[in-house]
Amino acid sequence: MSDSNPQEGKAPQPAEQRPSAAARLATVDELELAIDQLVGGGDGLGRFDGIPIFVARSAPGDRLRVRLVERRPDYARAEIVEILEPGAGRREPPCPYFAECGGCDLQHLDDALQTRLKAEALKETLHRIGRFETLPKIRVRAAQPWSYRLRTQLHTEASEDGVRIGYHARGSNRLVPVDRCPVLVPELEGQLLTLAARLPEKPPRRLDLAAGDGGAVTTAPVVEGLPHGPVETRVGDLVYTYDARCFFQGHRGLLSALVEETVGAFEGELAYDLYSGAGLFSLPLARRYSRVVAVEADRVAVRYAKNNARRNRIANVEAVSQAVERWVGRIESGADRVVVDPPRTGLSLEVRRALTTKRPRRVTYVSCHGAALARDLRAMREHYRLDSLTVLDLFPQTGHLETVAQLERI
Structure with missing residues (x-):
């Protein structure tokens, strides 16, 4: 019997007859994969014959055995079966719920590494999607990576054993019950131990919590026995009131830095603050511009913005309760400044x-x-x-960043 390779002597298969990378991937359920980088949102990226494969909770430098969970014509998603070789900076996640809970993405990475990788991912996104060949040097600001979050949204579930509270599992509506969450400020985390016992048998499906200064906590919707109503937070020498129903930035240690980077040293006659919330940027803008128009769709937030201006003795802010997309055509031509802080979807065509x-x-x-x-x-x-x-790591342990881009008219 010959020991020769049965393929020896045969002509190589023509390129047009060889299966495509996508076809080869379709025959594979598990594979070994090297993770090259972190991408926006926090997933790791590896490649199979050039096809991008995104792996949640992986780290650059990881060598993994992964199982494919989603196949698309130009990319795939996979989950970790085994860590064959860990990348530098990988650690044991501090939170016992990290494996199941969908709230955090990056607890398996060292804190400083998280921030650096997220900033690099933003730069790659601006090159790839924004088509920027060159970028200004990106300034990075970070603060405490734990016990920082001023707001949270909990989900509830009534069962035979009583009410359970927690967060949704990653990519699912399945409830992961929790009795702690180390990214929350202590006064919010402390609520998790007793909150379920204080809820009625038929609880609201969702519960929003927010913290203010001095240990104050508020919840929404109103539930008998739970704290509700306004809380206040000092940012620099300004005091803001808000409640759990309206948006307010969530990192206690970076509020002043965010205002500083956004408002800057610019001055003028007329500024607009679009998607203005409770006035976080409107009030300091009013100290640098003769007139500020703040536009926000949420009526509750607009009411707080007006109250915050009065409380801080600021009289040159006009707070408008209307959707930015419907109102934006009223901007005066050639105004000095427009600040936009849109939702995750970004600016609509009308606003651009x-x-x-x-x-x-x-x-x-x-x-x-x-x-x-x-x-x-x-x-x-x-x-x-x-x-x-400027990037500010307002969301440590997650794949998200806050970015402040200053643009000047050409």
């Missing part, structure tokens, strides 16, 4: 069009979603120059 036609002298874009930011900056690049970029 208004900015590029009304041409304010400076636009400040505060973003919590790098891909949406990159898309919008690309759409405005013929009209605005990207002057500076």
